[in-house]
Amino acid sequence: MREVALQAGVSVGTVSNALNSPEKVAEATLQRVQQAIESLGYVRNDAARQLRAGTSRSIGFIVLDVANPFFTDVARGAQAASAEVGLNVLLGTSDHDPAKELAYLDLFEQQRVQGVLFTPIDTDAEGLDRLHRRGVPIVLVDHPTEDPRFCSVAVDDVAGGEMAVRHLLEQGRRRIVMLAGPPGIRQVAQRTEGARRAVAAVPDARLEVLPTPSLTVLEGRAAGAALADRAPQDQPDAVFAANDLLAVGCLQGLSLMGRPRRREPVALIGYDDIDFASATVVPLSSIRQPKELLGRTAVELLLAQVAGGPGARAVHHVFQPELVVRESSTRGV
Known part of the structure; x- marks a missing residue:
């Protein structure tokens, strides 16, 4: 200098x-x-500046799976909002592993971040209480809560699950399978609850919930192939996938496997409306979440917490999802 x-x-x-x-x-x-x-x-020397100031010009963001385009889009919104006020976003992915989750919380605390955006595996995640006691602002992302210690931004996943299956029912579908992903994931559980509500309102409809080990294209492809290979009387006439990655894989499995045994097209809908949902061979119907708005709002809440200090009031935003209809649910696959 x-x-x-x-x-x-x-x-x-x-x-x-x-x-x-x-x-x-x-x-x-x-x-x-x-x-x-x-x-x-x-x-x-930013490290020296942080030592003098006691804090950095960064915020931490821990997501469940950075390979999921949904979280990429949320992070993009958070990054854009942060850049507008001269902040950087340090991104980590827990991969649904509590040990990784805790390691990132420790790392961000060591980096003296101004606050943490966090999609926890569980609300009781180890490390949350410690950061709160030490005055580190935390905003839970895609994880609704009424906990007065933390702000949160989320989408109403019960409403989204109900919206998806109601749409399938309105297409005349009655034998519905839900590819549900791991049942321990909160978002999956809430979307399943919404799907059950929709089916309960139609007496001749039934819902079969099939958990998958993960919310990936490969798991969706395996599930779709298995469904297509069932005896005709056991095949569903509609599939609701808990996210678009499962839905894209299911579309591949239904299209590539078991075609001689298929008796009718299967209506298919996913969840998240990721960028390439509209670009699949059969454009994919989906439940759209305001992904970048989630990230941007989370940063705004975090900055308000920083400005307000330890006594700042926790704010909880719950956004409503939107049905996006394309050929996969109207024409079928």
Whole structure:
């Protein structure tokens, strides 16, 4: 910084203001400092700055599975909102592993992040209480709660599950299978609850819930192939997949396997409306979540918690999902 100040013909304090509070520096002076920085190749020591300030210009974000495009889109919204106020997002994926989850919470605390956005495996996740006691703001993402300690943003997954299956029923489908993913995941449980509500309202309809080990394309493909290979009288006439990855895989399995035994097209709907849902061979119907809005709102709540301090009131936002109808549920696959 001394070398930058010397070359720009200003004080070290002016260089510090140019880096940290540029609004305090005249435009011409700011340009001279910037030119000196570029000429000298100066990179400030952010670790030292964090030691002095006691906090960083970063927030942490732990998601369940970064390979899931839903979480990628949520993170994109969080990153955009953070960049607008000069913050960075440090992203970690727990892969549904409590040990990884705890490791990231520890890492973010060591990095002195301003706060943590968190999609927990379980609300009782180890480490949440500790961070709260130490005054680290936390916003639960895609995880509704009424816990007064934490803000939260989520989508009404019960309503989404009910909306998906009601749509299938409105297409005249009555033998519905739900590819439900691991039953211990909160989102899966709530979407299943909504599906059961929709079926309960139609006396001649039935719902078969099939858990899968994970919410992936490969698991969906295996499940779709198994359904297509059933005896005709045991085949469903509709499938509701707990997310779009399962639905895309199921579409592949239904299309590629067991066709000689298929007696009718199967209506198919997924959940999340990820980017390539509309680009599959048969465009996929889905339940749309406001993914980037979830990330952006989570950052806004976190910043409000930071500004308000330990006594800030917890705020809980629950968004409503939207039905997106495409050929997979109207024409079938």
